[in-house]
Amino acid sequence: MKAVRLRVALTAALAFFLAATAGHQAQAGAGGIEAKFEYCTTCHGPSAQGFRGFYAMPRLAGQQPQYIENQLHAFLERRRLNPVMANVAHGITPDMIPALAAHMSALNPPPVGGAPAGDAALGKEIFTNGLPDQNVPACSACHGPDARGQREIPRLAGQLYWYMVSTLSIWSSERGQGGRQDISWIMRPTVANLTPKEVQALAEYVSALR
C-alpha cells in the first residue's frame, strides 16, 4: 500500500514536472510575443496607455483587437501612411498580430488625461448628437454610446488627447489610402466638416472617458 502511494506520488511528481516543462516551452514560444509587447510599450507607454513624445503615440490599452489588427495590416498595405509604424509593422510576423491585439485589448489602465481645459460640453454634444447643420454625424452612432468601439471601429474612450487632435487633423493624408473599401475612408467627409476647435472639444471629451 505504501509502495502504491509512493508510485502515485512519483507519477504525480513526474506529471507535474512534464507539465511544468511543457508550460515553460510554451512560454518560451510566447517569449517572442512578450518581447514584441515590450517593444510596443517602449513608445505606447508601459501599460499601453499612450505617450506624448515628439509624436503623439496612441493608447492601445482596451482597444478593439480587430481595429489593432486592421491598422497593422493597413500600415503594411500602405492604406495608412505612417513612416514609423510602417517600419514597426514589418517587424511583426502575421502570426503575432492576433496575440498582440488580444494582449493590448485586455489592458485597462486609467486614461493619461492632461487635456487642456476647453469646451468639453461641446465635445460631448458632438459625440452624442453630432452637428446636423454641418453634416457631422454623431460619433456615438458607430463608436458606441460608451465610446468603446466595435470590431474594426476603434475605442475612443481614454484615448490620448494629443493623438486624437493630431490624427483627426491629418486624417485624409494618412488614412483611407486604399479607397472606399477601407473603413477609414468613411471618416473623411466628417473630419473635413469639423473645425479645429470642435476637434479639440471632442478630443478633450473622449480622452477623459474610461
Next chain:
Amino acid sequence: MKNFRTKMAVLAISFATTGALQADDLSVRNCTWCHGTSAQGYYEAPRLAGQREDYLINQLHAFAAHERDEFLSTKYMWNAAAHLDSLTLRNLAAYFSALPPESAKDGDSALAAEGKIIFEDGVPNENIAACQACHGPEAQGVREIPRLGGLSYSYLKRRLEEWSQGQDAWGIPMPKVARSLSPNQIAAVASYLSFVGGESSEK
C-alpha cells in the same frame, strides 16, 4: 553719476521684469564651472546650451529628489540641485535653453550611417524602437524630452550604457531602450547624434 543711475535703473527694471540671468551671475557660474563657460559641455558634463527648458527643469527636480541616480549625478548633481530655489531653477533653465548649441562632432564618422538608421527607423526585427518617435526627426527634443542632436559622443554613450546596466531606472522608457541596443549599436547612435546640428526652429 547720472549715467550710472540710469544704467542701474535700466538694469533693475530689466531684472525685475524678466528675471533673466547673465553669464556672470553666481548661479550661472556655478553651472558653467563644469559645463563649460559657454555651456557647450566639458568632459563628463553635458552641453546645456539649447537644451529643452522643460527638460532642464524636470531633471533639476529629479536630481534634488534623488530620482535620477546614475553615478556622476549622485556625485555632482544631487548636491548642485539640492539648494536651488524654484525661481532660480526656472531662471537657469530659461537661460541655458536660450543659448545657441554647437555640435560636438566627436563620434566615429564611420558609424554615423548605421546610427542614423537606428535613430530614424529603429530595428523592428530586434525590437529596437525608433528614437525619433520621441526625440523628433532632427533630434531636437520637445518639452521635457531632451534635444540629443550634437551632444557629445562620450556623454550619449555613457548614458545609454548606464541605463542598460540598470542605473537611472527612473528615466522610463530609456532603460528598456538601452537594453535593446548592442554595444556597437550604442556607439553608432551616439556617433550619429554627435554630428547632428543643434539648431532647429521647432521648440
